[in-house]
Amino acid sequence: MVGEEFLKILANRQFPLGTLRLLASARSAGRKIQFAGREIVVEALSEGSVEGCHLAFISATDEISKKYAPIAAKAGAVVIDDSGVWRMHPEVPLVIPEVNPDDVSKHNGILAIPNCSTTPVVMTLWPVHKRNPVKRIIASTYQSVSGTGRAASEELRDTTSNALAGKPIEPKIYKHRIAFNLIPEIGSVKDDGYTSEELKMANETRKIMHAPDIAIATTCVRVPVFVSHSASVFAEFTNPITPEEFRSYLKEQPGVMVEDDLPNGVYPRPFEAAGKDPVFAGRIRKDLSIPNGIAYWVVGDNLRKGAALNALQIAELMISRDLI
Amino acid sequence: MVGEEFLKILANRQFPLGTLRLLASARSAGRKIQFAGREIVVEALSEGSVEGCHLAFISATDEISKKYAPIAAKAGAVVIDDSGVWRMHPEVPLVIPEVNPDDVSKHNGILAIPNCSTTPVVMTLWPVHKRNPVKRIIASTYQSVSGTGRAASEELRDTTSNALAGKPIEPKIYKHRIAFNLIPEIGSVKDDGYTSEELKMANETRKIMHAPDIAIATTCVRVPVFVSHSASVFAEFTNPITPEEFRSYLKEQPGVMVEDDLPNGVYPRPFEAAGKDPVFAGRIRKDLSIPNGIAYWVVGDNLRKGAALNALQIAELMISRDLI
Numbered sequence: 001m002v003g004e005e006f007l008k009i010l011a012n013r014q015f016p017l018g019t020l021r022l023l024a025s026a027r028s029a030g031r032k033i034q035f036a037g038r039e040i041v042v043e044a045l046s047e048g049s050v051e052g053c054h055l056a057f058i059s060a061t062d063e064i065s066k067k068y069a070p071i072a073a074k075a076g077a078v079v080i081d082d083s084g085v086w087r088m089h090p091e092v093p094l095v096i097p098e099v100n101p102d103d104v105s106k107h108n109g110i111l112a113i114p115n116c117s118t119t120p121v122v123m124t125l126w127p128v129h130k131r132n133p134v135k136r137i138i139a140s141t142y143q144s145v146s147g148t149g150r151a152a153s154e155e156l157r158d159t160t161s162n163a164l165a166g167k168p169i170e171p172k173i174y175k176h177r178i179a180f181n182l183i184p185e186i187g188s189v190k191d192d193g194y195t196s197e198e199l200k201m202a203n204e205t206r207k208i209m210h211a212p213d214i215a216i217a218t219t220c221v222r223v224p225v226f227v228s229h230s231a232s233v234f235a236e237f238t239n240p241i242t243p244e245e246f247r248s249y250l251k252e253q254p255g256v257m258v259e260d261d262l263p264n265g266v267y268p269r270p271f272e273a274a275g276k277d278p279v280f281a282g283r284i285r286k287d288l289s290i291p292n293g294i295a296y297w298v299v300g301d302n303l304r305k306g307a308a309l310n311a312l313q314i315a316e317l318m319i320s321r322d323l324i
Numbered sequence: 325m326v327g328e329e330f331l332k333i334l335a336n337r338q339f340p341l342g343t344l345r346l347l348a349s350a351r352s353a354g355r356k357i358q359f360a361g362r363e364i365v366v367e368a369l370s371e372g373s374v375e376g377c378h379l380a381f382i383s384a385t386d387e388i389s390k391k392y393a394p395i396a397a398k399a400g401a402v403v404i405d406d407s408g409v410w411r412m413h414p415e416v417p418l419v420i421p422e423v424n425p426d427d428v429s430k431h432n433g434i435l436a437i438p439n440c441s442t443t444p445v446v447m448t449l450w451p452v453h454k455r456n457p458v459k460r461i462i463a464s465t466y467q468s469v470s471g472t473g474r475a476a477s478e479e480l481r482d483t484t485s486n487a488l489a490g491k492p493i494e495p496k497i498y499k500h501r502i503a504f505n506l507i508p509e510i511g512s513v514k515d516d517g518y519t520s521e522e523l524k525m526a527n528e529t530r531k532i533m534h535a536p537d538i539a540i541a542t543t544c545v546r547v548p549v550f551v552s553h554s555a556s557v558f559a560e561f562t563n564p565i566t567p568e569e570f571r572s573y574l575k576e577q578p579g580v581m582v583e584d585d586l587p588n589g590v591y592p593r594p595f596e597a598a599g600k601d602p603v604f605a606g607r608i609r610k611d612l613s614i615p616n617g618i619a620y621w622v623v624g625d626n627l628r629k630g631a632a633l634n635a636l637q638i639a640e641l642m643i644s645r646d647l648i
Contacts, residue, residue, distance in 0.1 A: 136613050140464035140556035142506055142545065156504075161488055164481065180480075180549050181595040182466055184556075184607050184621045189587050193567060193609030202612065215613035219556040219621060221466065224548050225504050232464035232508075232543040232556075243517060263513050271505035283508050285517030288526065289460050289539035297508045297543060 001150050002059040002082060006308035011036040013312065016319060023049055053077040054324060057311050073109025078324050080111050080311045084196070087112040087204055094207050097313040098255040099126045104318050111314055116306030117141050117186075117197060117220060117229050118204040120279040120298045123305075125235060127253040128246055128294075129209060132237045135292075136215040139201065142223045142230040143186060144270060147302050148173060153226055160224065174222070183222040195220060228270030229302040237292045243284045246294045250281055255305065260284050268299035279305055325474050326383040326406060330632035335360040337636065340643065347373055377401040378648060381635050397433025402648050404435050404635045408520070411436040411528055418531050421637040422579040423450045428642050435638055440630030441465050441510075441521060441544060441553050442528040444603040444622045447629075449559060451577040452570055452618075453533060456561045459616075460539040463525065466547045466554040467510060468594060471626050472497060477550055484548065498546070507546040519544060552594030553630060554623040561616045567608050570618045574605055579629065584608050592623035603629055 003022075010017070022033055022042045029044035043049060045064070050056055050072040056079045058065050058072075065083030072079045086092045093103040094112045099122055104111060114122065125134050145152040152173045159169045159179035169177050176183050187196030202216035223230075250258050259268050260282040268280030279300035287293025300306055318324045327346075334341070346357055346366045353368035367373060369388070374380060374396040380403045382389050382396075389407030396403045410416045417427040418436045423446055428435060438446065449458050469476040476497045483493045483503035493501050500507050511520030526540035547554075574582050583592050584606040592604030603624040611617025624630055642648045 138462050138558050138611075138613065140543075142466070142547070157488065160484060164485055164488075175589040176593055177595055179595075181593055182547065182549060182554055183593065184554075184591050185586065185589065192612075193586055193607065194612075195586070217558060217611045217613040217617070217619055219464075219558075219607065219619060221554075221556065221621075223466070223506065225506060230506055230508075230545075232545065234462050234541060234543075234558075262509065262517055262519070265499040265509065267508050269500055269505055269507065271501055271503075283517065283543065287462075287541045288516075288518075289462065289541040293541070295541055295543060297545075299506075 001146050001153070002303055002307040005303040006057065006059070006312065007033065007035050009304065009309050009312055013316075015312070015316065021053070047071055050075050050077060055080070055315055058082060059307065059311075069110050077109070078111070078315075078318065079109055080113065080314050082113055082307055082311060084115065084200060086110050087114065087200070088207065094204060095314050096122060096208055096310060097317045098123060098253065100208055100210070101317055104314060104321070104323060113307065113310045113314065114204045114208060115197070115200045116147055116302035117143055117231065118201050118208070119306050119310060120229065120300035121201065121231055121233060122205050122208050123253065123256055123279045124233070124250060124281045124296070124298050126209060127249040127256070128237065128241065129211065131249065132239045132241055133211065134209075134214050134235055135238055136236040137205065138234040139216075139218045140232045141218065141220045142225070142232075142270070143220060144225040144227050144229055144302060145178060145222065146227045147186070147229060156224055156226065178222060178224055180224060184219065186220040186222055225270045227274035227301060227303060228299055229306060230268070230270050230297065230299040232295075232297055234287050234293060234295050236287070236290055237294070240292050241294060243286055243294060246296070247284050255279060256281060258282065258284075267297060270299050273299045274301050275304070276301055277304055277309055325470050325477070326627055326631040329627040330381065330383070330636065331357065331359050333628065333633050333636055337640075339636070339640065345377070371395055374399050374401060379404070379639055382406060383631060383635075393434050401433070402435070402639075402642065403433060404437065404638050406437055406631050406635060408439065408524060410434050411438065411524070412531065418528060419638050420446060420532055420634060421641045422447060422577065424532050424534070425641055428638060428645070428647060437631065437634045437638065438528045438532060439521070439524045440471055440626035441467055441555065442525050442532070443630050443634060444553065444624035445525065445555055445557060446529050446532050447577065447580055447603045448557070448574060448605045448620070448622050450533060451573040451580070452561065452565065453535065455573065456563045456565055458535065458538050458559055459562055460560040461529065462558040463540075463542045464556045465542065465544045466549070466556075466594070467544060468549040468551050468553055468626060469502060469546065470551045471510070471553060480548055480550065502546060502548055504548060508543065510544040510546055549594045551598035551625060551627060552623055553626040554592070554594050554621065556619075556621055558611050558617060558619050560611070560614055561618070564616050565618060567610055567618060570620070571608050579603060580605060582606065582608075591621060594623050597623045598625050599628070600625055601628055601633055
């Protein structure tokens, strides 16, 4: 799903594209994909197939990224990777171009994009953090099924349809029914009762913001929504801050749109954010439980800024700095 | 919907029921309702119709509760009210029988049950708070459409069906589409960017627990789920606490069930909690962002323990104490 979104975005941007090759599993090889009015035949990925690439975007399984990112980098490509395996590697820059663009300059051939639930939270905290450092972040997520992939989207569609028809539901992709339900487990099971998704949000946020001391706790929940991840965030800052200040800092931040007018029913929603580039923030107000706290709600398309768009923006940034 | 659930529960409990009368708007008068194998004809509510009642359960609009609760109390009934208008009144006990049973003794004829999003959070914090006082609560909710009422449940069903069929969607009950979407607005708009639902959770929690100093901030979100409200909670306590201690205190608490085995995919989910009496808690772990913090996930049927069951339990408690 990220690949498809990537091609849609690429076709609509001023990107200095030479040759575009699409690599996938042997099972998908031979498939024809429409791109910018022409047809591209999908090739089977192999160790030799990355030869000659200047840029390699990888959005596949962790196993594929682990194996092929170093192969592509060794063959001379700049690799921009969407998996979880390289993000926390000390020599791999983890980049949101609107937040830490300078990190692209020091790499060994592999750069990573953050997890799709991390990006919206970091993009909305960064413009404040620069002026008034974040001390503690509490986030509860509401994540769409497209974060799991196409089969999960089909499962949401099919099981919802069955639920409405009173037919039995047999989940295959998820451990439990997702139709009209919530699943508070995303990713793999890690130590201390946390999931990998919850720990990623914490670790990646600290790395991207170069702020190893931010205290972070998160709960990640899968919701019956097709596209866009949302989060309810409670952030504590070092110094006092008003909702008006928070809002004005966010309005200056490229890639963030403030939609915040509760009396008129204006706040971000995942269905409406899907297919759009910005990260949307609203419900900005004082966290009534601490002096320097702000509570807010953030929504972003997990396939776009949460994945494909961010990867492409990293490439554009590197090209503009003559790093590719 | 609460009334229907109330009748289901009443029919299955050992309740010393004499005559049962069902009062509703003139529009619903004459409707026949099945109860415990017999048929009861709904009567139109009027100022005279509450005469002779020992117990009056009210679950209607705020306006109906505001007008008829005092009339019924004056006519000699003990009123147990499900609306938002009496809960914070200083002479009205706000009761969860498993938490503050002794509060039923001092009343002027009206008692209130908490809002359906408050009850699960309070029931799970109370057994810990008794030993180790809660200092701060951060909660983000995932609330089902049945909290809005039957028309909202129909709207979720119909708009989801239309969405799957690719037909246009016109929300009537909600301001925005709820099918495969999230709406971060519940209740009316209050000061400082908060909704009434968010402020209720804070104020009611402090009143029920007799703990006016607990710091609380909440974000309330409507999700496309039919029944049961869920919440992601981060609680800070006065003294150190381990997840094992938290879990063991919860296991002792009547009305709470611990479902907590992440490696085996065991945690509460709203679809599975619907129609059940207990409040379910899981995903219990250390809040990694502070020393004395616990993060957890709680789910309860908003029509049962969140409303009808709690109301009936208050009546049972008062009967057992010869207060009715």
